[in-house]
Amino acid sequence: MDEAGQGDRAEQGAIPIRAARIQDVAKLADVSTATVSRALATPERVSPEARARVLEAIAKTGYVPNPAARTLRSQKTYMVLVVLPDLANTFFSKILRGIEETLFEAGYGMIISDLDGSPEKEAHFAAFTAAGRVDGAVLLNGHLFGQSREGEGQPARITIPLVALCEAIPGADIPQIEIDNRAAASRMTRHLASLGHRRIAYVSGPANNILERERFQGFKDGLEAAGLPYDPALILPGDYTIEAGVRAGQDLVARSTRPTAVFCTSDEMAIGLMRTLFSAGLRVPEDISVAGFDDIEFAAVAEPSLTTIHQPRRELGQAAASALIDLLQGRSSPKRIRLETELVIRDSVAPL
Amino acid sequence: MDEAGQGDRAEQGAIPIRAARIQDVAKLADVSTATVSRALATPERVSPEARARVLEAIAKTGYVPNPAARTLRSQKTYMVLVVLPDLANTFFSKILRGIEETLFEAGYGMIISDLDGSPEKEAHFAAFTAAGRVDGAVLLNGHLFGQSREGEGQPARITIPLVALCEAIPGADIPQIEIDNRAAASRMTRHLASLGHRRIAYVSGPANNILERERFQGFKDGLEAAGLPYDPALILPGDYTIEAGVRAGQDLVARSTRPTAVFCTSDEMAIGLMRTLFSAGLRVPEDISVAGFDDIEFAAVAEPSLTTIHQPRRELGQAAASALIDLLQGRSSPKRIRLETELVIRDSVAPL
DNA sequence: AAGTTGCATGTAATCGATTACATGAGGTTG
DNA sequence: CAACCTCATGTAATCGATTACATGCAACTT
Numbered sequence: 001m002d003e004a005g006q007g008d009r010a011e012q013g014a015i016p017i018r019a020a021r022i023q024d025v026a027k028l029a030d031v032s033t034a035t036v037s038r039a040l041a042t043p044e045r046v047s048p049e050a051r052a053r054v055l056e057a058i059a060k061t062g063y064v065p066n067p068a069a070r071t072l073r074s075q076k077t078y079m080v081l082v083v084l085p086d087l088a089n090t091f092f093s094k095i096l097r098g099i100e101e102t103l104f105e106a107g108y109g110m111i112i113s114d115l116d117g118s119p120e121k122e123a124h125f126a127a128f129t130a131a132g133r134v135d136g137a138v139l140l141n142g143h144l145f146g147q148s149r150e151g152e153g154q155p156a157r158i159t160i161p162l163v164a165l166c167e168a169i170p171g172a173d174i175p176q177i178e179i180d181n182r183a184a185a186s187r188m189t190r191h192l193a194s195l196g197h198r199r200i201a202y203v204s205g206p207a208n209n210i211l212e213r214e215r216f217q218g219f220k221d222g223l224e225a226a227g228l229p230y231d232p233a234l235i236l237p238g239d240y241t242i243e244a245g246v247r248a249g250q251d252l253v254a255r256s257t258r259p260t261a262v263f264c265t266s267d268e269m270a271i272g273l274m275r276t277l278f279s280a281g282l283r284v285p286e287d288i289s290v291a292g293f294d295d296i297e298f299a300a301v302a303e304p305s306l307t308t309i310h311q312p313r314r315e316l317g318q319a320a321a322s323a324l325i326d327l328l329q330g331r332s333s334p335k336r337i338r339l340e341t342e343l344v345i346r347d348s349v350a351p352l
Numbered sequence: 353m354d355e356a357g358q359g360d361r362a363e364q365g366a367i368p369i370r371a372a373r374i375q376d377v378a379k380l381a382d383v384s385t386a387t388v389s390r391a392l393a394t395p396e397r398v399s400p401e402a403r404a405r406v407l408e409a410i411a412k413t414g415y416v417p418n419p420a421a422r423t424l425r426s427q428k429t430y431m432v433l434v435v436l437p438d439l440a441n442t443f444f445s446k447i448l449r450g451i452e453e454t455l456f457e458a459g460y461g462m463i464i465s466d467l468d469g470s471p472e473k474e475a476h477f478a479a480f481t482a483a484g485r486v487d488g489a490v491l492l493n494g495h496l497f498g499q500s501r502e503g504e505g506q507p508a509r510i511t512i513p514l515v516a517l518c519e520a521i522p523g524a525d526i527p528q529i530e531i532d533n534r535a536a537a538s539r540m541t542r543h544l545a546s547l548g549h550r551r552i553a554y555v556s557g558p559a560n561n562i563l564e565r566e567r568f569q570g571f572k573d574g575l576e577a578a579g580l581p582y583d584p585a586l587i588l589p590g591d592y593t594i595e596a597g598v599r600a601g602q603d604l605v606a607r608s609t610r611p612t613a614v615f616c617t618s619d620e621m622a623i624g625l626m627r628t629l630f631s632a633g634l635r636v637p638e639d640i641s642v643a644g645f646d647d648i649e650f651a652a653v654a655e656p657s658l659t660t661i662h663q664p665r666r667e668l669g670q671a672a673a674s675a676l677i678d679l680l681q682g683r684s685s686p687k688r689i690r691l692e693t694e695l696v697i698r699d700s701v702a703p704l
Numbered sequence: 705a706a707g708t709t710g711c712a713t714g715t716a717a718t719c720g721a722t723t724a725c726a727t728g729a730g731g732t733t734g
Numbered sequence: 735c736a737a738c739c740t741c742a743t744g745t746a747a748t749c750g751a752t753t754a755c756a757t758g759c760a761a762c763t764t
Contacts, residue, residue, distance in 0.1 A: 019484070021720060032744045037722060047742060064483040068423035069720035072749045077420070079463075088449045090442050090649075097440045100466050104473065109480065111431075111463050114452050121456065128461070130371070131416040242653055268649075275653040297442075297620075301594055301627040303655040373750060384714045389752060399712060421750035424719045 020061035029057035040065070071132075079109045080324060081129055081137040087114035089240070090268065090296050091313070092140065095165070098317020099138060106325045108135070115141055129160065136160050136324045142167030142210050161327035165320040167210050175323040177316060177337045181214035182221065184309045184341040185265070188291055189222025191307075191343060192261045196352030197289065201234040201259035203248045203269050215265050215293070234259055238269050245272025252288075253280040260288060260352055267292035267299045267308055274302070274348065285350035295344055304347035312339050372413035381409035392417070423484075431461045432676060433481055433489040439466035441592070442620065442648050443665070444492065447517070450669020451490060458677045460487070467493055481512065488512050488676045494519030494562055513679035517672040519562050527675040529668060529689045533566035534573065536661045536693040537617070540643055541574025543659075543695060544613045548704030549641065553586040553611035555600045555621050567617050567645070586611055590621050597624025604640075605632040612640060612704055619644035619651045622658055626700065637702035647696055656699035664691050 026033045031050055039046045039054040046054070057063070071077050080103055084092050100110050111134060113125045126145040129137060139162055163175040192200050202219050205212030223230050236251055238244035245264060252258055253276060264270035270292030274284050284290050284304055292299055292308035299306040319337050326333040378385045383402055391398045391406040398406070409415070423429050432455055436444050452462050463486060465477045478497040481489060491514055515527045544552050554571050557564030575582050588603055590596035597616060604610055605628060616622035622644035626636050636642050636656055644651055644660035651658040671689050678685040 019482070022722095023720080033721080034723075034745080035743060038743090041722080045742075050742080062482075064479055066424070066720050067483055067485050068420050068429070069749090070722070071420035072418070072424050072720080072751085073722040075749080087452060088446045090445065093442065093445050094440045096464075097466060097468075100439060100464065101468070104476070109463055109465075109485070111461055112448075112452065113461075114449060116449075116453070124456070127416050130414075131419055132371070133419050133461075242649055246653070271650065272653050275655065275657070278655055297594055298623065298650050301598070301624050303627065303630055305627070374752095375750080385751080386715080386753075387713060390713090393752080397712075402712080418750050421719090422752070424721085424750080425752040427719080 019066075020063040022063070022065070024061055025054065025057045025063045028061060029053040075132065077133060077135050078107055079111055079134045080321075080328075081111050081113060081125065081134040082140065083113050083115060083125060083137060084140040085115055085117070085142075087112065087116075090298075091240075091266070091294055094297075094313040095140070095317040098314035098319075099165075099321045100317075102318045102321035102325070106321075108325070108328075134160065136328050137162050138320050138324055139164050139169065140166055143169055144172055161324060163320050163324045163327070163333075165316060170210065173335075175320075175327070175333045175335055175337065177320040177323060177339070179311055179316070179341045180338050181211055182218035184293070184343075185215040185218025185263075186222040186225065187218075187341075187343055188263055188293070188309055189219050190226055191345075192263060192289065192291060192349065193222065193226030193228055195261075195289070195349065197259075197261035198228055198352075199231070199234065199257075199259040199261070200228070201236060201248075201252065201262040203236045203238040203245065203262060203264040203273065205265050206239045207237070212265065219263065238265065240266040240268060242268045242272035245269030245274075246276050249273040249276025249280075253277065253282070258288065261291065261349065262288060263291045263293075265293045267294045267296045267306060270306055270308070270348070271298065271302055274304075284348050289349040291349050295342075299344075300346070302348070307346045307349040308344050310342040310344045312341075315339055371418075372415040374415070374417065376413055377406065377409045377415045380413060381405040427484065429485060429487050430459055431463055431486045432673075432680075433463050433465060433477065433486040434492065435465050435467060435477060435489060436492040437467055437469070437494075439464065439468075442650070443592075443618070443646055446649075446665040447492070447669040450666035450671075451517075451673045452669075454670045454673035454677070458673075460677070460680075486512065488680050489514050490672050490676055491516050491521065492518055495521055496524055513676060515672050515676045515679070515685075517668060522562065525687075527672075527679070527685045527687055527689065529672040529675060529691070531663055531668070531693045532690050533563055534570035536645070536695075537567040537570025537615075538574040538577065539570075539693075539695055540615055540645070540661055541571050542578055543697075544615060544641065544643060544701065545574065545578030545580055547613075547641070547701065549611075549613035550580055550704075551583070551586065551609075551611040551613070552580070553588060553604065553614040555588045555590040555597065555614060555616040555625065557617050558591045559589070564617065571615065590617065592618040592620060594620045594624035597621030597626075598628050601625040601628025601632075605629065605634070610640060613643065613701065614640060615643045615645075617645045619646045619648045619654075619658060619660055622660070622700070623650065623654055626654070626656075636700050641701040643701050647694075651696070652698070654700070659698045659701035660696050662694040662696045664693075667691055 022033045022036050026036045031054060035046060035050055036054050039051045043051055082099055103110050115121050163177060164172060165177045168176045168178050189200065204216060220230055236248040238248055245268060248269065262273060264273055270290050274290050277284055277288060282288055292306045295308045295310035299308050316339055319339060323333040323337065374385045374388050378388045383406060387398060387402055388406050391403045395403055434451055455462050467473050481497065515529060516524060517529045520528045520530050541552065556568060572582055588600040590600055597620060600621065614625060616625055622642050626642050629636055629640060634640055644658045647660045647662035651660050668691055671691065675685040675689065
């Protein structure tokens with residue numbers, strides 16, 4: 001409305017209304033726009049004198065290239081999409097940070113999509129991606145876009161580089177960055193068994209979740225290695241949340257014969273479960289040992305402190321971002337990167 | 353590498369390499385590109401027949417508008433930047449979710465910048481913003497961009513709509529969404545005093561932080577209201593992290609006369625502090641009461657469960673996003689929105 | 705019937721960069 | 735010395751949408 005008026009008047013005034021364009025820089029440096037562009041993108045192809053004049057003009061005008069124009073022409077956005085199932089989950093925040101810092105160093109920005117279990121959102125972000133708003137994506141949600149829908153017309157194929165982080169995507173020919181969930185779960189199970197526990201309960205992740213399947217396999221591996229029988233009655237359903245841990249705890253409290261140890265496949269569940277046990281007057285680890293998975297920040301300061309599997313979350317994020325950057329810049333990347341986990345022994349698990 | 357080869361061959365094959373453009377849709381629907389554009393942006397200005405043909409053509413081609421082209425012309429990105437001091441901090445994740453869901457509903461995407469205390473990053477994102485990559489920003493970091501630097505050339509003024517969330521920005525003429533930190537801190541202090549505590553310690557946030565200043569004022573208000581003296585020896589430095597709580601706990605443990613209650617200005621610090629007290633053989637709340645602030649997820653399941661101030665984090669995020677969207681769409685927004693907090697009484701605080 | 709209004713639509717300018725191609729200067733080679 | 739190459743630079747096409755302006759037609763007014 002009145003902006004136009006201001007714009008007209010501003011010519012003689014102090015406040016430049018429009019941001020400087022490449023043309024303004026070119027004029028000031030007395031070169032063509034092509035030279036300005038080259039001075040920034042490929043400085044070695046511009047004479048030192050011209051480059052100096054261009055840089056000076058840029059400093060003087062405060063020129064910042066218009067990303068939309070750049071993207072339109074070059075088809076590069078310097079943006080990466082990070083798809084995650086639940087932004088509010090503590091587990092992801094440090095991973096995100098690892099991703100963000102690595103992307104940032106390479107000049108990429110990060111767009112976050114919290115799917116929140118909504119297929120609409122997933123479709124939206126699939127379209128978003130197909131529209132070319134990002135150069136690549138990190139998938140933390142365990143599956144590719146739009147694998148569900150099939151219909152008339154092309155389903156907007158996504159052809160940009162992708163990497164899968166944490167939750168491997170079976171059959172997808174993209175780099176997978178993860179830990180060895182099966183080995184880690186087996187390790188924890190054997191640790192519990194080695195302390196004399198013979199009735200070990202297992203609080204699971206969501207059914208069909210790939211992490212869950214691997215950890216569950218690891219749990220069974222561990223039982224077998226320790227010569228313990230597998231008892232379906234000791235498998236409690238969960239979904240990695242605090243509330244699931246609380247519910248699993250209620251289940252246990254209500255039982256007449258209880259396990260002596262519980263392996264929760266997330267720290268959140270372990271903390272929720274311990275809470276319920278305390279409320280029922282049970283002690284950890286005296287009455288029942290509790291183990292977690294992930295080693296989130298609160299694991300070390302829980303009461304009692306939590307024996308768990310340490311996941312290098314920041315490094316996972318960094319590795320995923322690096323792999324993606326490799327792809328984006330035309331380099332190749334290993335198809336599978338597995339980072340080491342660590343069994344962290346604290347106070348929530350004790351010998352029988 | 354071999355992608356190019358595939359591209360060449362694909363011409364006669366099944367896979368369309370290029371995404372459909374508005375021209376393709378226009379041709380198929382037998383209308384001009386202008387009509388296609390209008391059919392999407394202002395459907396009421398297009399005849400029902402033309403609209404139907406356009407929609408059909410869009411469905412057939414899988415057309416998605418190119419955001420770069422759209423942004424270049426219309427100067428709208430439909431992107432919002434969220435600036436936060438620390439992505440790995442649990443406190444922010446639920447706020448982010450509130451922001452994200454509200455933005456999403458309004459058709460905006462969210463770009464996250466984790467400043468991580470780095471001035472470089474701040475400068476980068478200031479440039480990012482100045483370059484017009486986002487339509488607006490939510491600032492959770494307590495200050496505006498680039499208030500520090502002054503130099504030759506225009507410092508790339510940022511003129512897009514901004515809102516401040518949680519940490520108010522004094523003097524900035526932008527909507528501020530927050531809680532009444534002072535009143536909440538006062539409330540908690542009076543609660544502790546009402547239970548008979550007379551030596552109440554206070555674990556602070558970072559010096560100069562606006563939240564800290566307000567909460568500290570509230571603490572003093574509360575002391576005064578309860579007729580208690582202010583004792584500088586009972587003020588412990590902190591920065592809202594678990595580690596700061598641990599350190600404050602070590603300080604307390606080492607003292608000969610200890611306070612009977614500790615008011616930590618974040619739940620993280622309260623949890624870290626309790627951890628240290630336990631390790632030293634002290635009991636909460638029998639030996640010492642501990643109160644927190646924020647009511648993060650873990651507050652309810654900590655052992656003992658944490659008496660704290662509940663902040664409506666999701667609603668804060670939603671309110672900030674709504675305010676920003678109002679501004680982005682040319683509506684006005686209240687300059688100050690204060691959401692209600694709640695004193696949540698749990699087990700970590702007991703009468704003297 | 706002439707003039708006015710409003711609607712649906714098309715034409716083409718425009719946003720601001722990148723980059724293919726052209727040009728001319730200076731250097732090298734046979 | 736002609737032919738050729740290299741290098742720095744400029745010219746202008748291009749990316750794919752939005753939108754100002756123009757146009758043509760139908761309906762309404764007087």
